[in-house]
Amino acid sequence: MAQALLQFNDKGIYCAAGDFYIDPWKPVDRAVITHAHSDHARWGHKHYLAHHLSREVMYYRLGDISLETMEYGESTTINGVQVSFYPAGHIVGSAQVRVEYKGEVWVASGDYKLEDDGLSAPFEPVKCHTFISECTFGMPVYKWRPQAEIFSGINDWWRLNAEEGRTTVIAGYSLGKAQRIMQGLDLSIGSIYLHGVIANTNEALERNGIRLPPAERITADFKREQARGGIVICPPSAVGSPWMRKFPSVSFGYCSGWMAIRGAKRRRAADRGFVLSDHADWDGLIEAIGATECESVCLTHGSTASFSRYLRELGYDAFEAETHYGVEDDEAGETKVEEAV
Amino acid sequence: MKDFAKLFSDLDETNKTSEKVSILKDYFMFVSDADKISTLALFTGRKPKRQINSTLIKTWAMELAHIPVWLFEESYQVVGDLGETIALLLPEPMGSQNKSLTDWIAEINSLSTLGESEKKAWLLDAWDSMDRQERFVFNKILTGSFRVGVSHSLIVKALAELSGLEASVLTHRIMGNWDPAVFSFHDLMQEQDASEDISRPYPFCLAYPVQETSDQVKSAEDMETALGSPDQWQAEWKWDGIRAQVIFRGGEIFIWSRGEDLVTDKFPELHRFISELPDGTVLDGEAICFSGNCPLPFNVLQTRIGRKNLTKKIMADSPMAFIAYDCLELEGDDIRSMPLRYRRSIVERIHAENAHQDIFKLSEVVSFNSWQELYDLRLRAREHVAEGFMLKRSESVYQTGRKRGDWWKWKVDPLTVDAVMVYAQKGHGRRADLYTDYTFAVWDGDKLVPVAKAYSGLTDKEINQVDHYVKRNTLEKFGPVRTVKPGLVFEIGFEGINASSRHKSGVALRFPRILRWRHDKKIEEADHIEALKAMLA
Ligand SMILES: [Zn+2]
Ligand SMILES: [Zn+2]
Numbered sequence: 001m002a003q004a005l006l007q008f009n010d011k012g013i014y015c016a017a018g019d020f021y022i023d024p025w026k027p028v029d030r031a032v033i034t035h036a037h038s039d040h041a042r043w044g045h046k047h048y049l050a051h052h053l054s055r056e057v058m059y060y061r062l063g064d065i066s067l068e069t070m071e072y073g074e075s076t077t078i079n080g081v082q083v084s085f086y087p088a089g090h091i092v093g094s095a096q097v098r099v100e101y102k103g104e105v106w107v108a109s110g111d112y113k114l115e116d117d118g119l120s121a122p123f124e125p126v127k128c129h130t131f132i133s134e135c136t137f138g139m140p141v142y143k144w145r146p147q148a149e150i151f152s153g154i155n156d157w158w159r160l161n162a163e164e165g166r167t168t169v170i171a172g173y174s175l176g177k178a179q180r181i182m183q184g185l186d187l188s189i190g191s192i193y194l195h196g197v198i199a200n201t202n203e204a205l206e207r208n209g210i211r212l213p214p215a216e217r218i219t220a221d222f223k224r225e226q227a228r229g230g231i232v233i234c235p236p237s238a239v240g241s242p243w244m245r246k247f248p249s250v251s252f253g254y255c256s257g258w259m260a261i262r263g264a265k266r267r268r269a270a271d272r273g274f275v276l277s278d279h280a281d282w283d284g285l286i287e288a289i290g291a292t293e294c295e296s297v298c299l300t301h302g303s304t305a306s307f308s309r310y311l312r313e314l315g316y317d318a319f320e321a322e323t324h325y326g327v328e329d330d331e332a333g334e335t336k337v338e339e340a341v
Numbered sequence: 342m343k344d345f346a347k348l349f350s351d352l353d354e355t356n357k358t359s360e361k362v363s364i365l366k367d368y369f370m371f372v373s374d375a376d377k378i379s380t381l382a383l384f385t386g387r388k389p390k391r392q393i394n395s396t397l398i399k400t401w402a403m404e405l406a407h408i409p410v411w412l413f414e415e416s417y418q419v420v421g422d423l424g425e426t427i428a429l430l431l432p433e434p435m436g437s438q439n440k441s442l443t444d445w446i447a448e449i450n451s452l453s454t455l456g457e458s459e460k461k462a463w464l465l466d467a468w469d470s471m472d473r474q475e476r477f478v479f480n481k482i483l484t485g486s487f488r489v490g491v492s493h494s495l496i497v498k499a500l501a502e503l504s505g506l507e508a509s510v511l512t513h514r515i516m517g518n519w520d521p522a523v524f525s526f527h528d529l530m531q532e533q534d535a536s537e538d539i540s541r542p543y544p545f546c547l548a549y550p551v552q553e554t555s556d557q558v559k560s561a562e563d564m565e566t567a568l569g570s571p572d573q574w575q576a577e578w579k580w581d582g583i584r585a586q587v588i589f590r591g592g593e594i595f596i597w598s599r600g601e602d603l604v605t606d607k608f609p610e611l612h613r614f615i616s617e618l619p620d621g622t623v624l625d626g627e628a629i630c631f632s633g634n635c636p637l638p639f640n641v642l643q644t645r646i647g648r649k650n651l652t653k654k655i656m657a658d659s660p661m662a663f664i665a666y667d668c669l670e671l672e673g674d675d676i677r678s679m680p681l682r683y684r685r686s687i688v689e690r691i692h693a694e695n696a697h698q699d700i701f702k703l704s705e706v707v708s709f710n711s712w713q714e715l716y717d718l719r720l721r722a723r724e725h726v727a728e729g730f731m732l733k734r735s736e737s738v739y740q741t742g743r744k745r746g747d748w749w750k751w752k753v754d755p756l757t758v759d760a761v762m763v764y765a766q767k768g769h770g771r772r773a774d775l776y777t778d779y780t781f782a783v784w785d786g787d788k789l790v791p792v793a794k795a796y797s798g799l800t801d802k803e804i805n806q807v808d809h810y811v812k813r814n815t816l817e818k819f820g821p822v823r824t825v826k827p828g829l830v831f832e833i834g835f836e837g838i839n840a841s842s843r844h845k846s847g848v849a850l851r852f853p854r855i856l857r858w859r860h861d862k863k864i865e866e867a868d869h870i871e872a873l874k875a876m877l878a
Binding site for chain 1: 354355406409412415422426477774775813
């Protein structure tokens with residue numbers, strides 16, 4: 001075989017046979033997008049192909065782009081290469097991209113998690129020869145508890161704050177985490193208030209037919225006193241800002257997989273850290289990779305060096321790929337996009 | 342143990358002092374007296390003796406978690422804490438337990454009589470009965486690394502509110518030499534303490550810095566505005582040794598360091614002068630190395646700290662002296678509430694009457710008529726092997742802990758060098774997911790030679806930006822360390838510089854830290870090694 005079906009070059013994951021890129025980080029002609037997070041769906045490409053539930057968010061974030069969309073299980077052919085989407089369970093509209101050419105199959109996972117969050121279509125393993133897997137949390141210290149347990153922790157904390165007349169503020173990335181938090185909240189405790197960026201994102205999702213719990217947008221003339229007893233959801237970039245400090249007696253919680261480690265929580269000076277991630281944990285990654293029955297694994301995001309070494313010890317042909325993912329992702333670093341909106 | 346683990350996580354979950362106090366109060370109200378004293382012991386650094394070494398604990402944890410050694414080490418690198426790493430790696434427990442903190446500590450103490458395989462069985466059983474949070478706290482106790490982010494003053498505050506006793510009385514009682522195995526909560530709370538422990542030190546009075554690192558340099562006028570007329574102040578050189586309290590009571594000698602460690606045996610040379618102090622004397626001062634009449638730099642003292650055995654050679658190489666600057670107890674009477682000028686006259690008298698002035702020195706009072714005069718003198722602190730000045734209000738009482746207003750430290754500005762970042766490493770603990778530890782280099786001809794490793798000094802925002810740069814500009818990876826394309830220049834501050842044959846650059850910087858990010862400088866504008874070598878003289 002002359003050339004790998006997918007290669008990592010300086011622009012992104014490139015398919016030479018089909019002349020297209022998956023999640024490119026530099027402007028290209030044809031981009032297949034796994035999901036609408038800013039490190040995967042970037043500005044400046046000529047044509048985009050994404051899952052149809054990513055449509056409105058991508059328009060909202062990237063403006064008037066040339067976008068084609070597709071359903072899970074559907075496929076299209078680009079210069080003789082077959083491209084299809086499978087659910088990644090990461091956020092609404094997130095897809096694994098399956099690429100097949102002359103009998104060889106590669107799957108690019110984008111970001112994924114195994115637990116069904118009730119919002120995005122649950123992860124489906126796809127058989128392939130080579131699997132390009134994220135491993136944001138590819139260390140054995142990351143093991144998630146079931147989300148029901150996390151949500152009951154969040155609701156207990158909110159309830160206590162409400163009883164004591166405090167404002168509960170919870171931070172999570174505006175696309176994915178915010179909606180997942182909303183979905184898990186017990187609305188008998190109080191009302192949900194949203195930072196503008198999250199309200200905008202929700203409106204985009206709603207235009208795409210996603211139904212979300214009722215919530216109020218915090219506008220410029222919002223009376224901050226009203227939020228007492230309620231819960232405010234904001235993006236990480238708003239944490240510690242004057243915007244946040246204006247709420248009365250705030251108790252502040254942070255929702256992220258990094259909260260699994262005590263030090264990471266203390267760095268964010270959060271009162272509470274909730275270990276809730278939209279990425280697979282250690283066991284999840286190993287299970288997902290096993291289920292693809294692949295021979296080779298190519299790793300992106302996070303602990304690529306350690307995780308690939310471990311996979312090689314398990315007998316996989318595993319290697320790390322140099323990418324630009326994770327840098328502006330929800331859990332790998334807080335974003336520029338958020339501030340711009 | 343459940344209560345204690347919960348206490349620990351509750352304290353961890355708030356940054357507010359008032360909430361911490363109320364959490365402590367709730368806890369102390371709820372648990373048994375035995376657990377109260379066990380908790381107090383742990384919170385004040387009285388850990389049970391380590392009965393199983395960390396290597397064994399690690400080995401058994403790896404076995405249980407089914408992971409290879411290298412992966413365990415890398416996990417540890419990510420988490421930054423051994424007890425927490427193990428708690429996170431162990432498989433889910435099969436059982437549960439209801440033993441109290443005191444029970445567990447008793448079990449740990451009784452391990453000394455067991456063999457290795459019995460210890461192992463005990464530990465695996467223990468782990469299998471605990472959830473993650475319990476395991477974490479338990480591991481910390483077991484490995485002797487238990488620490489808690491709660492100051493003694495908060496604990497004292499909670500206990501004072503519960504008991505109605507004076508905070509200063511409680512502070513005094515929980516310092517000192519008590520053993521949790523024999524000291525009961527009742528003893529602590531007793532109104533009249535007949536058998537006061539004669540070793541017990543007073544809480545140290547601590548000074549506030551006149552200027553934080555990030556501040557503008559304070560001018561003489563700033564000092565005048567902040568502190569008022571110079572004649573209300575006593576200035577002394579700020580010595581670069583170990584803060585210590587020397588106690589002579591009932592014919593016995595005790596030396597306490599500021600970390601509340603009893604260090605009597607570390608400084609045998611000092612016993613000679615202490616034993617000739619009037620009975621019932623407590624002096625506050627500095628233990629420091631001296632040669633003739635000249636204090637030696639801290640790194641000389643550093644060579645003996647941490648040594649188990651003080652050999653003749655070490656003692657000869659690091660001759661000790663004590664510089665006294667305050668007297669807290671005179672003939673058995675607590676004189677902390679007397680004004681400083683009175684206490685000063687007492688120190689001077691005690692010093693004058695002592696025959697061992699070769700090792701017992703008096704902290705010289707530096708006279709000055711204006712802040713400008715002191716400002717100019719301060720610039721020459723390094724010639725006196727001092728770190729700057731201590732400023733104490735002449736009328737002040739000896740405060741407990743760090744109280745703003747009466748004691749200030751006015752340090753010399755650090756030495757600085759502009760250096761280029763060349764390596765980055767992920768942080769530990771608090772910053773485990775970011776590149777926060779950097780190595781800096783200066784030019785040696787056309788090559789960059791590393792001169793300092795530093796991590797503190799940047800804001801969270803800057804750290805994120807540097808982290809972003811590191812991830813995009815990695816040349817090579819060696820385990821957790823990345824070689825970074827030279828591109829960022831930082832101003833590095835440090836307290837001193839020594840020649841060093843162990844470092845490629847030939848110099849070692851003391852207390853290097855990042856002062857600021859020099860966005861305005863290109864790497865070509867960073868300093869050359871010659872500039873540092875010139876500072877050696
Ligand atoms: Zn993502
Ligand atoms: Zn990503």
